[in-house]
Amino acid sequence: MKIKKFTENKSDLMEILLIGDEDERMIAKYLDKSTIFAVYEQENLISACAVMKIDNETVEIKNIATFQAYQNKGYASILLDFVCKTYKKDFKFIILGTGENRHTLSFYKKRGFVETHRIKNFFINNYSHPIFEDGKQLTDMIYLKKSL
Numbered sequence: 001m002k003i004k005k006f007t008e009n010k011s012d013l014m015e016i017l018l019i020g021d022e023d024e025r026m027i028a029k030y031l032d033k034s035t036i037f038a039v040y041e042q043e044n045l046i047s048a049c050a051v052m053k054i055d056n057e058t059v060e061i062k063n064i065a066t067f068q069a070y071q072n073k074g075y076a077s078i079l080l081d082f083v084c085k086t087y088k089k090d091f092k093f094i095i096l097g098t099g100e101n102r103h104t105l106s107f108y109k110k111r112g113f114v115e116t117h118r119i120k121n122f123f124i125n126n127y128s129h130p131i132f133e134d135g136k137q138l139t140d141m142i143y144l145k146k147s148l
């Protein structure tokens with residue numbers, strides 16, 4: 001397994017980024033400003049995470065996804081840990097926003113993130129079509145934060 005860092009040619013990773021965020025126009029808003037870390041087994045892309053600097057003490061995870069065939073094997077956990085260690089040197093906090101999905105929320109909470117606030121109706125107001133996860137329509141964006 002290896003983790004590659006991408007600061008250019010990031011749209012090559014669009015297929016996996018669309019698993020974490022299904023609207024390409026939303027991805028375009030942060031892709032240029034993000035660094036992407038991607039996990040490979042041999043030359044196969046497995047998992048990816050886009051990280052953007054917010055200010056001098058905070059970075060934000062804009063997208064994290066694992067191809068379905070490789071989910072629940074620990075890849076996103078390894079990637080998240082790698083990202084936290086990478087940014088710990090220069091930043092104090094890592095944040096992220098996600099929809100109200102109990103699997104996703106428990107994934108982050110188990111790994112030290114705590115809820116800070118929510119943006120009401122974010123998914124309704126910012127996406128061109130309704131987003132469903134586990135049969136439930138996403139409405140609010142829930143923000144979580146972890147000290148690095």
Ligand SMILES: CC(C)(COP(=O)(O)OP(=O)(O)OC[C@H]1O[C@@H](n2cnc3c(N)ncnc32)[C@H](O)[C@@H]1OP(=O)(O)O)[C@@H](O)C(=O)NCCC(=O)NCCS
Pocket residue numbers: 019020021047063064065066067070071072073074075076077078097098099103104106107110
């Ligand atoms: C969330 C996600 C990145 C986890 O990737 P992964 O490589 O399977 O992660 P790991 O194997 O390290 O850990 C699996 C954990 O993810 C949880 N999980 C979160 N969302 C999940 C989902 N939609 N489907 C399956 N498992 C999910 C599992 O419950 C498991 O939790 P646990 O280990 O704490 O019990 C992956 O499920 C995914 O790509 N989901 C779709 C995109 C997405 O929802 N991204 C996050 C939006 S912010």
